[in-house]
Amino acid sequence: MIKSVLVVDDDLANRMLPGLILGTEKYQVSECADGTQALKLLSEKKYDYVLLDISLPKISGIEICKIIRANRELLGMKVIAYTAHAMKAQTKEILSSGFDDILIKPINRQDLMTLFQ
Amino acid sequence: MIRLKTEKTNIKKFLFELIHLMSQTKVRFLMCFTTLLLLAIWCGAYVTVNADQQLLLRKGILNLQNLTKSFKAHTEQTIYTSDQVLRIIKYQREKRSDLKYKELKDYFDRGVIDTRFINQIGIIDPLGDYVFSNLTNPPRVNLADREHFKIHKEPYPYGVFVSKSLIGRASKKLSIQLTRRIEDAQGNFAGVTVVSFNPNYLTDFYKSIDLGEKGVVALVGLDHTARVIQIGNQVVNTQEGGVVDFPSEVKDNMEGTFTSNRLFDGVNRVYAFERISNQPLVTIVGQPVDLLSEDSNWHKIIFYSIALLITLITLGFLITNVEYLNRLAGLNLDLIKSNHEVKQANKHKSEFLSSISHELRTPLNGIIGYAEYIHYTSKEPMIQFPAQIIDESSRHLLKLVNMLLDLTQVESGRMVLQNEIFNMTQVIEDVIQTHRSRTFSKNLKLTFENDEHCPDLVCMDELNLRRILNNLLDNAIKFSKQDGEITLSIHYLRDIDSIYFAIKDNGHGIPEDMHAHVFEKFWQNEEFITRVHGGSGMGLALTQKLVTLMGGEIKFNSSQNVGSTFYFTIPIKKLD
Numbered sequence: 298m299i300k301s302v303l304v305v306d307d308d309l310a311n312r313m314l315p316g317l318i319l320g321t322e323k324y325q326v327s328e329c330a331d332g333t334q335a336l337k338l339l340s341e342k343k344y345d346y347v348l349l350d351i352s353l354p355k356i357s358g359i360e361i362c363k364i365i366r367a368n369r370e371l372l373g374m375k376v377i378a379y380t381a382h383a384m385k386a387q388t389k390e391i392l393s394s395g396f397d398d399i400l401i402k403p404i405n406r407q408d409l410m411t412l413f414q
Numbered sequence: 415m416i417r418l419k420t421e422k423t424n425i426k427k428f429l430f431e432l433i434h435l436m437s438q439t440k441v442r443f444l445m446c447f448t449t450l451l452l453l454a455i456w457c458g459a460y461v462t463v464n465a466d467q468q469l470l471l472r473k474g475i476l477n478l479q480n481l482t483k484s485f486k487a488h489t490e491q492t493i494y495t496s497d498q499v500l501r502i503i504k505y506q507r508e509k510r511s512d513l514k515y516k517e518l519k520d521y522f523d524r525g526v527i528d529t530r531f532i533n534q535i536g537i538i539d540p541l542g543d544y545v546f547s548n549l550t551n552p553p554r555v556n557l558a559d560r561e562h563f564k565i566h567k568e569p570y571p572y573g574v575f576v577s578k579s580l581i582g583r584a585s586k587k588l589s590i591q592l593t594r595r596i597e598d599a600q601g602n603f604a605g606v607t608v609v610s611f612n613p614n615y616l617t618d619f620y621k622s623i624d625l626g627e628k629g630v631v632a633l634v635g636l637d638h639t640a641r642v643i644q645i646g647n648q649v650v651n652t653q654e655g656g657v658v659d660f661p662s663e664v665k666d667n668m669e670g671t672f673t674s675n676r677l678f679d680g681v682n683r684v685y686a687f688e689r690i691s692n693q694p695l696v697t698i699v700g701q702p703v704d705l706l707s708e709d710s711n712w713h714k715i716i717f718y719s720i721a722l723l724i725t726l727i728t729l730g731f732l733i734t735n736v737e738y739l740n741r742l743a744g745l746n747l748d749l750i751k752s753n754h755e756v757k758q759a760n761k762h763k764s765e766f767l768s769s770i771s772h773e774l775r776t777p778l779n780g781i782i783g784y785a786e787y788i789h790y791t792s793k794e795p796m797i798q799f800p801a802q803i804i805d806e807s808s809r810h811l812l813k814l815v816n817m818l819l820d821l822t823q824v825e826s827g828r829m830v831l832q833n834e835i836f837n838m839t840q841v842i843e844d845v846i847q848t849h850r851s852r853t854f855s856k857n858l859k860l861t862f863e864n865d866e867h868c869p870d871l872v873c874m875d876e877l878n879l880r881r882i883l884n885n886l887l888d889n890a891i892k893f894s895k896q897d898g899e900i901t902l903s904i905h906y907l908r909d910i911d912s913i914y915f916a917i918k919d920n921g922h923g924i925p926e927d928m929h930a931h932v933f934e935k936f937w938q939n940e941e942f943i944t945r946v947h948g949g950s951g952m953g954l955a956l957t958q959k960l961v962t963l964m965g966g967e968i969k970f971n972s973s974q975n976v977g978s979t980f981y982f983t984i985p986i987k988k989l990d
Contacts, residue, residue: 308776310780311776311779314780318787352772380772381772381775383775383816384767385830402776403778403781405782405786
């Protein structure tokens with residue numbers, strides 16, 4: 298069964314990377330560059346996974362996550378922080394604001410695969 | 415700090431500094447303490463002075479009372495003695511109305527009647543004529559207008575009348591006259607017998623006692639008319655009136671004390687009084703209030719001087735040290751300020767560090783991610799190989815970035831330990847596993863020697879333990895020779911509830927003279943590290959700091975070309 302993934306990141310390279318690694322066989326990966334687009338896409342369709350960058354223009358990843366968590370129709374989605382914020386205090390704060398997991402940049406194939414299994 | 419550069423006077427400067435000082439907590443405390451101390455000293459001085467004054471006043475009054483008692487006794491004695499003379503003459507006269515002085519002369523000559531203190535002894539006939547006298551040439555005078563003559567026309571209830579101090583018409587001397595009524599056989603008024611003596615006789619006694627210039631000894635009638643008044647050394651002539659305005663309690667009591675400025679000359683005195691028995695008379699002895707408290711005034715001056723001295727010394731200390739206190743307060747303020755600045759700088763540093771970390775990681779994600787992707791997906795060796803190089807290089811760069819950030823965090827004290835329970839064997843095997851691939855190129859034998867006494871689950875900072883092991887294994891692999899052996903062993907140290915780790919290699923080793931610098935930051939053994947092996951010079955510095963942070967200790971043995979053993983302990987934490 299093909300799983301749907303939404304990657305939200307304002308950096309093109311970082312946005313494309315998870316899709317490349319995951320490939321098209323098992324995953325259908327969509328991308329967008331900011332919170333507004335992400336929320337628009339999410340209002341149209343429910344994804345299995347959402348990879349959210351934290352430092353995004355306009356709406357931060359943490360705020361998007363909170364909006365997702367507050368939406369009943371989006372229940373059951375896995376929201377994963379996809380961030381370069383690696384300091385302990387920051388990861389703690391991220392995890393405490395509703396994310397299921399955290400992927401710290403730079404990511405490697407192994408970490409991503411482990412997370413999606 | 416308030417610092418006036420153009421103070422015109424020192425006082426102004428001092429006041430400003432004082433005001434400034436007041437605003438400092440420590441100094442405020444000091445000021446409060448000083449103020450309280452001075453207040454206590456002055457209160458103490460005031461209370462002591464007051465108590466002293468009361469005590470001296472009581473003593474003075476007691477003294478006055480005793481003087482009054484003896485004055486009273488003396489007066490009573492004098493009146494009694496004089497009355498004896500009056501009684502004798504009265505008796506003789508009543509027996510024979512034509513009694514002449516010479517008939518009584520024998521009494522005086524033989525000392526039956528003592529005339530030493532007597533000015534004059536005489537008889538006044540019912541018409542007021544002075545008819546009988548012990549004086550050599552008695553004047554012919556009529557005394558019908560004298561008070562005593564008028565009083566004795568009627569029987570006088572007290573028997574003897576004591577006159578005011580006056581100039582005797584017969585004796586021409588300042589006298590006090592004691593008189594008795596003479597009666598005929600039918601009890602009618604038949605004249606007056608009189609004895610007069612110098613009022614000084616009554617008061618002379620007190621001249622030997624220093625009552626001071628304003629001391630008063632007085633004999634006063636209950637009708638307020640003065641009999642004898644001596645102020646200082648001077649006996650006052652009381653012939654002309656002389657009303658003594660003593661308070662009513664003198665009439666109501668046989669003895670007592672009072673304070674008044676309405677008697678005699680308006681001087682405020684403390685008086686003691688005693689009533690004369692069988693006479694409407696009262697003896698009064700008084701001393702100025704000022705004089706009574708004269709000693710206490712001295713005491714007052716001494717006490718207040720001491721208090722003043724202490725105050726001056728204290729203030730002097732404050733004034734001379736105001737500069738120092740100011741500096742102290744300023745220092746305090748500076749400390750608070752610099753503490754705030756340090757905190758602010760620390761915060762900025764923290765923010766800077768996390769921002770640097772974020773900014774470095776973001777591009778590394780692209781580099782590592784895509785290099786790895788190409789490395790895994792490309793079938794072309796000429797593409798795959800460079801991709802692998804990029805991948806490995808960028809991972810190395812990431813490691814350096816991480817290490818630098820960790821080192822900075824530990825050094826600035828921002829590294830907070832996250833103690834949690836984990837399976838140590840599993841973590842160690844996990845760490846070894848990540849290094850295994852790097853052992854292949856040198857054909858190294860990497861083994862793990864476990865200790866069966868080691869607890870399965872331990873509590874410590876897992877991430878930091880991984881960092882330490884990673885660094886040491888990195889080094890061991892880096893400095894190993896071809897076909898070398900690396901052993902990671904652990905032991906449980908029961909007595910200090912710690913795990914002992916040892917990482918042993920049989921590689922190049924560290925030259926003896928470099929041992930002292932191994933844990934120094936950015937130190938590199940030029941021969942071995944920079945040229946042959948490369949390295950940041952951060953790994954061991956960070957490792958040592960992490961071990962220390964976790965409460966442990968790290969040491970090493972190393973011989974050139976034999977190998978190195980790095981060993982360290984980490985205490986197992988109690989999970990709270």
